[in-house]
Amino acid sequence: MVHPPSLSTPWVSALGVGRPRPWLLSLLLLAVVSAGCAERPVPTPLDGWRTPFYFGGFEVPFDNPMTVEGRELGRMLFYEKRLSANDQISCGTCHRQERAFTDGRRLARGIDDRRSERNTMSLANLLWGPQRFFWDGRAESLEAQAGQPILNPDEMGSTWGDVIKKLEDTDDYPAKFEAAFGTREITATRISRALATFERTLVSHQSKYDRYLRGETTLSVREQQGRQLFMTHPDVAAGIRGANCVDCHSQFLTSGFRPDFDGFRNNGLDAAHQPGAGLEHVTGDELDRGKFKTPTLRNIELTAPYMHDGRFTTLDEVIDHYDEHIKPSETLDPLIREARNEAQNAPRDSPSLSLTDEEKDALVAFLRTLTDHEFISNEEFTDPHR
Amino acid sequence: MKSLPIPIGRLVALSLGLTPVGCGSAQSGDSADASDNADIPSGRVAFRFHALVGGLGLRMDGTRYANPSGPGHLEIRDFKVYLSNVALGKGTSSDAFDEEDSYHLARFSRRSNTYEFELSGVPPGQYDTVNLSVGVDPSANQRLDHMGDLDPNNQMAWNWMTGYKFLVLEGTYHPEDESSTVPIVYHVGLSENYKEISFALPEMLEVRDGTASVLNFDVELNELFHNPNPINVARKPSIKFDPTDASRMASNYEHMITLRGPASPPTPAVNPP
Numbered sequence: 001m002v003h004p005p006s007l008s009t010p011w012v013s014a015l016g017v018g019r020p021r022p023w024l025l026s027l028l029l030l031a032v033v034s035a036g037c038a039e040r041p042v043p044t045p046l047d048g049w050r051t052p053f054y055f056g057g058f059e060v061p062f063d064n065p066m067t068v069e070g071r072e073l074g075r076m077l078f079y080e081k082r083l084s085a086n087d088q089i090s091c092g093t094c095h096r097q098e099r100a101f102t103d104g105r106r107l108a109r110g111i112d113d114r115r116s117e118r119n120t121m122s123l124a125n126l127l128w129g130p131q132r133f134f135w136d137g138r139a140e141s142l143e144a145q146a147g148q149p150i151l152n153p154d155e156m157g158s159t160w161g162d163v164i165k166k167l168e169d170t171d172d173y174p175a176k177f178e179a180a181f182g183t184r185e186i187t188a189t190r191i192s193r194a195l196a197t198f199e200r201t202l203v204s205h206q207s208k209y210d211r212y213l214r215g216e217t218t219l220s221v222r223e224q225q226g227r228q229l230f231m232t233h234p235d236v237a238a239g240i241r242g243a244n245c246v247d248c249h250s251q252f253l254t255s256g257f258r259p260d261f262d263g264f265r266n267n268g269l270d271a272a273h274q275p276g277a278g279l280e281h282v283t284g285d286e287l288d289r290g291k292f293k294t295p296t297l298r299n300i301e302l303t304a305p306y307m308h309d310g311r312f313t314t315l316d317e318v319i320d321h322y323d324e325h326i327k328p329s330e331t332l333d334p335l336i337r338e339a340r341n342e343a344q345n346a347p348r349d350s351p352s353l354s355l356t357d358e359e360k361d362a363l364v365a366f367l368r369t370l371t372d373h374e375f376i377s378n379e380e381f382t383d384p385h386r
Numbered sequence: 387m388k389s390l391p392i393p394i395g396r397l398v399a400l401s402l403g404l405t406p407v408g409c410g411s412a413q414s415g416d417s418a419d420a421s422d423n424a425d426i427p428s429g430r431v432a433f434r435f436h437a438l439v440g441g442l443g444l445r446m447d448g449t450r451y452a453n454p455s456g457p458g459h460l461e462i463r464d465f466k467v468y469l470s471n472v473a474l475g476k477g478t479s480s481d482a483f484d485e486e487d488s489y490h491l492a493r494f495s496r497r498s499n500t501y502e503f504e505l506s507g508v509p510p511g512q513y514d515t516v517n518l519s520v521g522v523d524p525s526a527n528q529r530l531d532h533m534g535d536l537d538p539n540n541q542m543a544w545n546w547m548t549g550y551k552f553l554v555l556e557g558t559y560h561p562e563d564e565s566s567t568v569p570i571v572y573h574v575g576l577s578e579n580y581k582e583i584s585f586a587l588p589e590m591l592e593v594r595d596g597t598a599s600v601l602n603f604d605v606e607l608n609e610l611f612h613n614p615n616p617i618n619v620a621r622k623p624s625i626k627f628d629p630t631d632a633s634r635m636a637s638n639y640e641h642m643i644t645l646r647g648p649a650s651p652p653t654p655a656v657n658p659p
Contacts, residue, residue, distance in 0.1 A: 054530075056537040128539065233544075233573070238627035250539035257541045260495050287448060287463075287496070334463065334556050334569035338624055 040182040043067035054252045058127040064193040069180040074198025079383040082166040084156035094120045100299030106310035110155035119310035122303040124204040129255030130263030135308040142196035160188040206374040226366025247335040256294030264291040268326035326351045427595035434502045437494045444499040454611040456618035462557040465494045475515030491535040513591040521552035521580035551575045571624045579636035589648035602646035609642040
């Protein structure tokens with residue numbers, strides 16, 4: 001591996017000397033607890049909760065601060081089957097913790113075994129990366145996302161009226177809503193806010209890669225090689241090989257990029273797309289046809305099958321796709337199209353990375369360092385109704 | 387492949403400061419501004435950058451532009467550039483006001499071809515010079531513990547050895563004969579390509595207490611391809627790590643930004659709440 005030229009100081013060597021600036025995060029989180037007056041219970045701010053510095057800053061909506069009671073209620077609701085029309089399905093039915101909140105299916109199955117057109121997205125580190133949700137980005141916040149599966153006839157198939165009625169008729173929920181929001185009233189907005197709060201607490205930061213970033217462990221030679229390939233856009237002219245994953249999957253989060261629609265890309269799965277496919281469904285712009293959300297790769301080893309339609313069953317298939325099966329189309333990402341490791345290997349219309357088998361193995365080895373076993377067994381995230 | 391030593395001492399997990407808020411009085415996040423001492427007179431100066439191609443506002447909607455240094459056309463889909471270490475100069479002392487922690491990722495998109503940031507806490511006075519740099523200065527470029535516009539999880543961080551891309555321009559080249567198109571990828575960085583630029587203001591910029599002025603700058607993309615180094619998109623659709631190519635384009639981006647004219651007259655600040 002040739003390092004980029006003319007660099008005297010490895011960037012990473014400075015990692016240990018930086019001063020974190022905790023006030024930045026604090027400012028971002030100066031959230032409002034909209035308590036009205038003295039007799040109302042005041043929710044407890046979620047304090048002492050830690051996230052890794054290298055994930056960067058994040059924001060929580062001012063009208064939905066992170067609270068202990070909100071998290072607890074959100075966790076109950078996440079695993080609450082009353083949110084579905086037939087009381088059989090909760091969020092946790094498809095988002096199973098032991099699979100990093102996915103279901104292992106190619107396409108999600110909803111109420112009465114109805115089939116969705118989409119692969120269940122994993123849930124981790126939702127505070128960072130694109131703040132638009134679903135594969136096509138149609139929800140502008142976690143709050144906006146949370147209710148949609150409840151109402152979707154192919155997912156949980158319920159109505160807000162039914163859900164609220166069922167929760168009101170329970171012994172415990174009205175008091176839980178009071179603790180979280182100050183009054184016993186149960187509303188769609190409150191349900192969505194509590195679910196969003198719980199989802200925000202799903203932070204995965206105990207993978208081998210995290211421990212390595214914190215200087216607690218080392219990566220094997222193979223994993224290190226994979227990381228280098230992952231993080232490098234190739235440049236034949238400078239003799240630099242790379243797998244250009246980082247062009248879409250950010251350094252530490254491995255998620256898509258946050259601003260605007262930067263976290264949505266066409267990664268060459270298909271040569272043609274239906275009008276309205278992907279992000280175009282949201283923006284109405286043909287330039288967004290076939291662009292889908294870049295997912296986090298945290299726990300990727302556990303979240304097969306892959307892609308928005310679950311078409312690949314293994315990581316090897318995913319890497320083979322990027323290596324030599326990219327399908328050109330009008331909106332194919334230019335960085336994918338341009339990336340190559342050999343000077344004369346293919347015409348522009350059929351991009352190829354020309355990775356060796358050893359390099360592919362190294363990439364998979366690095367991807368496996370993103371698995372967080374503490375995350376998938378963390379008791380704060382398990383079903384509280386059991 | 388050589389594996390890197392990773393002496394990452396402490397990427398410290400931070401405690402998140404959720405502040406308990408008492409009953410009745412809703413606080414807003416604006417308390418961030420409270421750290422500025424309100425008793426010291428100061429004004430604000432906005433820097434507004436307009437991305438242009440051939441003098442017209444940059445469009446990333448599929449518009450094709452003539453190749454500035456050769457045949458064919460180019461279509462632009464992404465343009466970002468770091469503007470850093472912004473300062474206002476006064477007479478012979480060139481650094482009368484230095485913005486602290488001054489890194490701005492100017493980001494232009496299909497939805498906006500202007501980018502703006504604002505200097506606040508500028509001491510009242512008459513300024514005659516504006517200094518800013520394209521890129522990230524070597525000391526910041528060799529670290530990774532940044533937040534805000536230098537967050538390494540943004541698209542500008544290269545890999546962990548190389549620092550940041552200072553300028554990103556991506557799109558598609560369309561040859562004249564309409565044969566196969568070519569992706570355009572200009573990712574220019576490397577510490578030696580950090581460029582300091584100084585602008586003499588045509589009129590004195592007067593900053594008064596509580597006022598806001600606006601400085602307008604043009605960012606002309608055609609300059610990237612011919613001044614002083616001709617770069618023909620048809621022959622050189624990608625520039626990344628090659629130091630010669632990168633340096634040629636960096637010498638061009640030094641001339642890409644021009645000051646549009648005198649500052650707009652100061653407007654009274656919005657009354658503080």
